[in-house]
Amino acid sequence: MRSFLFRAACLCFGLALAPFAGAADPLKALIVDGQNNHDWKATTPILKSTLEKTGLFKVDVATTGPRDTTGFRPKFSDYAVVVSNYNGKAWPEETRADFVNFVKNGGGLVVVHAANNSFPEWPEYNEMIGLGGWGGRNEKNGPYIRFTEGKVVRDSTKGNGGSHGAQHEFVLQTADAEHPIMKGLPKAWRHTTDELYDRLRGPAQNFTLLAYANSAKATGGTGLNEPILFTIDYGKGRVFHTTMGHGTVSMKCVGFQTTLNRGTEWAATGKVTQPVPEEFPGAEKALPTR
Numbered sequence: 321m322r323s324f325l326f327r328a329a330c331l332c333f334g335l336a337l338a339p340f341a342g343a344a345d346p347l348k349a350l351i352v353d354g355q356n357n358h359d360w361k362a363t364t365p366i367l368k369s370t371l372e373k374t375g376l377f378k379v380d381v382a383t384t385g386p387r388d389t390t391g392f393r394p395k396f397s398d399y400a401v402v403v404s405n406y407n408g409k410a411w412p413e414e415t416r417a418d419f420v421n422f423v424k425n426g427g428g429l430v431v432v433h434a435a436n437n438s439f440p441e442w443p444e445y446n447e448m449i450g451l452g453g454w455g456g457r458n459e460k461n462g463p464y465i466r467f468t469e470g471k472v473v474r475d476s477t478k479g480n481g482g483s484h485g486a487q488h489e490f491v492l493q494t495a496d497a498e499h500p501i502m503k504g505l506p507k508a509w510r511h512t513t514d515e516l517y518d519r520l521r522g523p524a525q526n527f528t529l530l531a532y533a534n535s536a537k538a539t540g541g542t543g544l545n546e547p548i549l550f551t552i553d554y555g556k557g558r559v560f561h562t563t564m565g566h567g568t569v570s571m572k573c574v575g576f577q578t579t580l581n582r583g584t585e586w587a588a589t590g591k592v593t594q595p596v597p598e599e600f601p602g603a604e605k606a607l608p609t610r
């Protein structure tokens with residue numbers, strides 16, 4: 321009996337000492353915003369609180385001027401990961417150079433939705449994000465990426481990069497169940513109302529497709545399986561790219577938030593330590609939001 325009590329006491333003591341994962345030493349994350357054809361003033365706080373609620377991250381925000389980027393030079397190297405909610409004018413040359421060095425040397429990058437519209441003229445950025453849309457992107461920027469018959473297919477057909485149909489709920493399908501970001505997630509799960517980006521193009525080198533969704537013709541899409549979640553290795557850096565997250569409604573979806581959190585941790589460290597929440601959606605389940 322004494323031995324049992326002793327063990328029980330040790331167990332409780334051990335649990336009390338064990339901090340919530342990462343709480344003692346949170347990963348430093350920097351959200352960049354300030355210009356976007358989307359409502360960044362409403363969505364950045366959701367990104368920030370979503371990340372911070374995990375207990376894994378301490379999040380700062382760096383905001384450009386509303387119309388130009390003069391003087392915008394965050395110290396990227398102070399952070400483990402940069403999360404881009406930015407779609408606007410070119411950053412100053414020295415800021416671009418800092419950013420390339422940051423990712424090349426092992427910094428993490430997370431690309432959210434319209435951040436992949438940004439900087440069509442910046443080759444290194446397009447290599448980092450793998451695929452992008454709009455801004456005059458076309459076959460010169462790289463192929464379309466499709467998922468056909470269980471394989472990633474590079475399609476070099478001529479045409480513009482970037483479009484989407486009407487916003488709707490759609491089902492994501494896992495393409496790489498073993499990737500740390502995807503491990504433990506259902507094979508198929510429903511995402512809340514959002515834009516389903518299609519026809520993205522880019523270099524897509526060192527590219528790993530994590531999840532795709534069929535862009536239904538009925539909602540104005542391509543009828544093809546379009547990449548939704550993917551990663552890119554750029555130098556020593558890891559990039560997680562989610563094309564979801566058009567607005568506040570889309571960002572409150574547990575599926576969006578869970579993959580954002582897992583992708584950000586992976587981009588920062590190469591590992592994912594957080595559990596999949598019990599309320600994570602399935603293909604048929606009603607959509608939980610937070």
Ligand code: ZN
Nearest residue numbers: 358434515566
């Ligand atoms: Zn959008």
